[in-house]
Amino acid sequence: MNKVDFSRQRQVALTLSELKVACQTCNLREICLPAGLNSEEIAQLDQLVNIRRKVRKGDALYRTGEQFDTIYAVRSGFFKTRVTWEDGRDQVTGFSMAGEILGMDGIGQAKFHCDAIALEDSEVCCVPYGRLEEISRELTGLQRHFHKVMSREIVRENGVMMLLGVMRAEERLAAFLLNLSQRLEARGFSPLEFNLRPTREEIGSYLGLKLETVSRTFSRFAQQGLIEIDQKFVRIIDVAGLRKIYAHHTH
Amino acid sequence: MNKVDFSRQRQVALTLSELKVACQTCNLREICLPAGLNSEEIAQLDQLVNIRRKVRKGDALYRTGEQFDTIYAVRSGFFKTRVTWEDGRDQVTGFSMAGEILGMDGIGQAKFHCDAIALEDSEVCCVPYGRLEEISRELTGLQRHFHKVMSREIVRENGVMMLLGVMRAEERLAAFLLNLSQRLEARGFSPLEFNLRPTREEIGSYLGLKLETVSRTFSRFAQQGLIEIDQKFVRIIDVAGLRKIYAHHTH
DNA sequence: TCGGTATGTTGATGTGGATCAAATTTTCGA
DNA sequence: TCGAAAATTTGATCCACATCAACATACCGA
Numbered sequence: 166m167n168k169v170d171f172s173r174q175r176q177v178a179l180t181l182s183e184l185k186v187a188c189q190t191c192n193l194r195e196i197c198l199p200a201g202l203n204s205e206e207i208a209q210l211d212q213l214v215n216i217r218r219k220v221r222k223g224d225a226l227y228r229t230g231e232q233f234d235t236i237y238a239v240r241s242g243f244f245k246t247r248v249t250w251e252d253g254r255d256q257v258t259g260f261s262m263a264g265e266i267l268g269m270d271g272i273g274q275a276k277f278h279c280d281a282i283a284l285e286d287s288e289v290c291c292v293p294y295g296r297l298e299e300i301s302r303e304l305t306g307l308q309r310h311f312h313k314v315m316s317r318e319i320v321r322e323n324g325v326m327m328l329l330g331v332m333r334a335e336e337r338l339a340a341f342l343l344n345l346s347q348r349l350e351a352r353g354f355s356p357l358e359f360n361l362r363p364t365r366e367e368i369g370s371y372l373g374l375k376l377e378t379v380s381r382t383f384s385r386f387a388q389q390g391l392i393e394i395d396q397k398f399v400r401i402i403d404v405a406g407l408r409k410i411y412a413h414h415t416h
Numbered sequence: 417m418n419k420v421d422f423s424r425q426r427q428v429a430l431t432l433s434e435l436k437v438a439c440q441t442c443n444l445r446e447i448c449l450p451a452g453l454n455s456e457e458i459a460q461l462d463q464l465v466n467i468r469r470k471v472r473k474g475d476a477l478y479r480t481g482e483q484f485d486t487i488y489a490v491r492s493g494f495f496k497t498r499v500t501w502e503d504g505r506d507q508v509t510g511f512s513m514a515g516e517i518l519g520m521d522g523i524g525q526a527k528f529h530c531d532a533i534a535l536e537d538s539e540v541c542c543v544p545y546g547r548l549e550e551i552s553r554e555l556t557g558l559q560r561h562f563h564k565v566m567s568r569e570i571v572r573e574n575g576v577m578m579l580l581g582v583m584r585a586e587e588r589l590a591a592f593l594l595n596l597s598q599r600l601e602a603r604g605f606s607p608l609e610f611n612l613r614p615t616r617e618e619i620g621s622y623l624g625l626k627l628e629t630v631s632r633t634f635s636r637f638a639q640q641g642l643i644e645i646d647q648k649f650v651r652i653i654d655v656a657g658l659r660k661i662y663a664h665h666t667h
Numbered sequence: 668t669c670g671g672t673a674t675g676t677t678g679a680t681g682t683g684g685a686t687c688a689a690a691t692t693t694t695c696g697a
Numbered sequence: 698t699c700g701a702a703a704a705t706t707t708g709a710t711c712c713a714c715a716t717c718a719a720c721a722t723a724c725c726g727a
Contacts, residue, residue: 248578251663256581258574270574272567279574298560302553309549315566316523322573323509323521323530327499329580330507330624334714365675373581375715380676396675396723412502585684615704629684631706647693647705 187211188290196264196351197238198292198314202306210307213300214238216291226267226281226289233271235291239263242287243362246270246279247370257371259321260284260345260363263352266314268294284362329373337372338382339411342392346401357404360397438462439541447515447602448489449543449565453557461558464551465489467542477518477532477540484522486542490514493538494613497521497530498621508622510572511535511596511614514603517565519545535613580624588623589633590662593643597652608655611648 188199188207198214199207217240220226226237229249239261246267249255258279261267270278272294301308328337350356361368365376365383372379386392391407393400401407439450439458449465450458468491471477477488480500490512497518500506509530512518521529523545552559579588601607612619616627616634623630637643642658644651652658 248574250578250582254582256578258577269567270571273564273571274568278571298556298563302556302559305549305553308553312549312566313524315563315570316520317525319566319569319573320521320524320529322570322577323499326509326573326576326580327501327507329577330621331501331505364673370581376675377677377716378714381714384676616706617704626685627705628686628707631704632684635706 188214191240193238193240193264193352198266198307198310201310202304206304206306209300209304213296214290214292218289218291220244220283220287220289222283222285222287224283226283226287227271227277228280229277231277233268233275233277234294235268236294236297237267237281237289237291239265239267240288240290242289243284244281244287245284245363245367245371246281248279255370257363257367259325260371262348266318269315269318284367325371334372334374334378334382335385335410337374338368338379338386339407341368341372342399342401343404343407343411346404357401359399361399362397439465442491444489444491444515444603449517449558449561452561453555457555457557460551460555464547465541465543469540469542471495471534471538471540473534473536473538475534477534477538478522478528479531480528482528484519484526484528485545486519487545487548488518488532488540488542490516490518491539491541493540494535495532495538496535496614496618496622497532499530506621508614508618509576511622513599517569520566520569535618576622585623585625585629585633586636586661588625589619589630589637590658592619592623593650593652594655594658594662597655608652610650612650613648 188194188197188211189204191197191199194200194207199210202210218226218237220242226244227233241263244261244267245257246259246261247255247257261281267281267289268277297307297311301311328340332340345359345361346356349359363371365379368374369376369379374382383392383394386407387394389406391401391403391410393402439445439448439462440455442448442450445451445458450461453461469477469488471493477495478484492514495512495518496508497510497512498506498508512532518532518540519528548558548562552562579591583591596610596612597607600610614622616630619625620627620630625633634643634645637658638645640657642652642654642661644653
């Protein structure tokens with residue numbers, strides 16, 4: 166079976182000399198913070214984004230309650246964000262991949278409001294928030310784009326609320342797969358074959374389901390010929406079929 | 417029974433001359449957009465926020481898909497925001513009261529992503545978004561505060577995801593009542609006695625429950641001596657008891 | 668390479684909240 | 698003020714998903 170590990174592909178292309186690569190030459194610049202800036206503006210942005218940070222699988226990029234002063238752009242890898250309760254129960258609030266921005270939850274109270282955990286060895290670009298504010302006063306394109314990124318996060322969460330509030334298990338999982346597929350495609354990976362980074366439990370937590378339900382629903386999808394699934398590997402066979410489940414809603 | 421209508425109280429204080437009132441003299445300035453600005457800065461903000469708009473009960477402030485160019489600050493009244501599905505099902509994504517900001521979902525795509533519906537006769541201050549961007553380049557306090565407002569919206573939605581993902585019906589409703597109570601208190605209203613603006617169905621939609629479940633759960637709370645409830649009127653009798661339900665979670 | 672732990676699958680059973688139903692109260696336009 | 702429509706309450710029943718359980722497989726550090 167042709168398993169594609171969607172997150173490592175880019176890493177192999179990194180050479181040592183590229184480690185000091187800046188936004189200007191970053192292949193993520195169209196979907197990341199510099200989106201929509203001209204090259205002169207990106208050069209200015211580069212004065213700001215000069216530190217990278219590696220986060221190993223299982224480690225936290227940041228944790229609830231920590232002092233906030235940095236926004237992160239995922240350079241490579243895969244993260245989950247989660248809110249944890251006193252009693253130990255937690256809820257995964259999102260998954261982040263290359264080009265996506267992490268840490269905006271921290272701005273409001275100058276403290277992070279969730280944990281960001283790497284689900285595989287990952288790398289992020291650090292954006293000092295104070296400097297981002299300063300520079301975005303001069304670069305209206307950056308200001309505008311940053312606002313858009315925050316706004317889209319609000320809209321994304323609206324979608325998750327819809328998912329959790331009104332959708333049934335099959336709809337939720339179909340929505341999850343289609344969303345993942347679409348984001349992978351936007352990054353130049355195959356939208357039809359990929360490895361899942363999160364466990365069944367993490368997917369379940371995100372979707373408001375138990376891991377057994379996630380597993381059973383995957384199996385049912387496979388049985389119906391919508392997907393092939395072997396542990397972490399997923400091949401989407403019938404996109405239209407998944408879309409139908411997702412959009413059906415008329416139970 | 418001493419019913420307090422939390423949203424009309426302020427309106428009676430409005431005289432015609434006050435209709436051109438600006439942020440400088442607005443009693444909401446501590447919790448609204450001008451929060452944290454000095455009086456000189458607020459004066460500048462006032463050049464921007466000069467239009468009010470009345471929205472009658474049941475009417476939309478804005479609707480999904482409409483062109484976005486304005487952010488709104490609720491001056492008086494009460495709104496729900498909701499996402500609607502093709503098949504007619506919808507999900508209430510939030511309730512907004514005086515001093516809260518509406519419309520940030522529109523920034524990302526320059527189109528509104530939900531409907532904002534007044535649940536009672538309401539009034540909003542209109543903030544042209546383009547001008548807000550401009551002015552917040554000069555007023556760092558405004559820039560910072562606007563970012564905080566967006567960030568807090570992200571965090572709020574995180575909380576709703578938790579609520580929808582892991583909490584049981586009683587916990588959800590207790591969380592809802594306590595949240596409402598706390599926001600009313602911050603606005604100078606009684607945190608223990610108020611009228612609900614949303615219907616059971618709207619509350620249920622927000623909490624991912626059916627209206628019958630909301631009604632039953634209210635009744636159970638009343639039976640347990642936690643609250644008194646008579647249609648829209650709520651009196652919280654045992655705050656600690658509600659907190660216990662909300663924080664318990666260890667079903 | 669081995670062995671223990673984490674993860675995933677599948678079956679049997681239980682239950683919280685949904686659904687269906689019917690009566691009551693409130694709201695609001697004519 | 699009246700009457701229809703909307704909102705609320707409460708009971709009976711149902712079902713999607715949770716829970717409990719047992720086993721299979723994958724992963725990872727020694």
